[in-house]
Amino acid sequence: MRLVTYRASIEAEARLGAVSGSLVVDMQRLGAATNTPLPSTMLEFIDLGPNAVTIASDLIAAANGLFPVGVATPLANVKLLAPIPRPRKNIFGIGLNYTEHVAESARSLDTSADLPRQPVIFSKPPTTVVGPGDPIVHNAKITQQLDWEVELAAVIGVAAKGVAREDALAHVFGYTVLIDMSARDCRRAGQWIYSKGQDTFAPMGPCIVTADEIPDPQTLDLSLSVNGVQKQSSNTAYMLFKVDELIADISQGITLEPGDIIATGTPAGVGAGLDPQEWLWPGDTIEAEVQGIGRLRHAVIAA
Structure with a gap:
């Protein structure tokens, strides 16, 4: 399933939906109708x-594209939000x-130029999250x-909690795209949270694809462009620590709970790594994609 959080209008409340063809099916209303x-x-x-995923998928399949009035809305007519607009705790x-x-x-x-022997973990507060199309704020101060x-x-x-690597993927609900925005000059004594954790620094979406549709998360192309020029292009196969390793490692000391989010790292091609270095400024546009x-x-805007 491709699950989204959406608004049907500017004034409407945020609601859970599933993408079915060109429609967004409201989950609560579909449930009420059935x-x-x-x-x-x-x-x-x-x-x-x-x-829940199996039940909801079966309900959508049974409808065969014919949903009761008020249950489905054209995808083109809704505003997509971050799939989890307000995470319960910091993003890993x-x-x-x-x-x-x-x-x-x-x-x-x-x-260090040495490859990490263990995952390098930091966090991003819930206030970093913005949804598809929302602006990224550049605070020049x-x-x-x-x-x-x-x-x-x-x-x-x-x-x-304390899961083995071979069992780790069974704990995944699904996958989404995240842009880990970073203010490189805001690192403090080796600590990254102020650099990584500023408001709007975790664009997320456009959906969560449930884990049953991505049985192997280590086969996905991912890319990013700035103003139409490609900067990053790689595949999740090249992660040093795979998704199952990350879950197993974190869970040894920190309980991962439903709804927790792990941003699994980025490939080469960031602005800091270019020669000469490149940075984002108000007026720039970035596009990021993960296969499937x-x-x-x-857009990047001034504070």
Whole structure:
């Protein structure tokens, strides 16, 4: 399933939907029409557990494109929001998780040239999240080095505590696209949260594709362009620590809960790694895409 959070109008409340062809099917209203209780938000849906995806998929398939009045809306007529507009806690970010990005970071950001022996973990607050098409804010009072990073993000569906790697993917609800925006000149004594955690620094979407449709998350192309010029192009096969390794590692000391988000790292091609270095400025547009999930497009604006 391709699940979205959407508004049918500017004034409307945010609601949970599933993309079916050219339509967005409202999950709660579909449930009401079929005497099957379903929630109106993504987090509530994730909380129902793995069977919720099967139940909802069966209901959509049974409708065969003919939905009751008020249940479905043309996708072109809705505003998509971040799939999880307000995560319950910080996003888990993974740094230096592609070999070539380790090398370019060592050249330009004073990080170690040695490949990490364990995942490098930081976090991004819930207030970093914005949805498809929303602006990314460049605060010139804080940064002159605004940078881009396209990433695959994994969304946890079943609580994970001390899980083994071979069991880890069973805890994934689905996957989405995330842009890990970074103010490179805002690192503080080696700490990244102020650099990575500023408002609007985690564009996310356009949907969550449920894990049953992506059985192997290590086969996906991902790319990013700035003003139409490609800057990043790689494949998740080149992660140093795969999605299952990341879940297993984090869960040894931190319980991963339903709705938690892991941004799995970025490949080479960030602005800091170019020669000469390139930074984002108001008026720029970035586009990021992960195969099988979708594309994000965002304008950069002044604070």
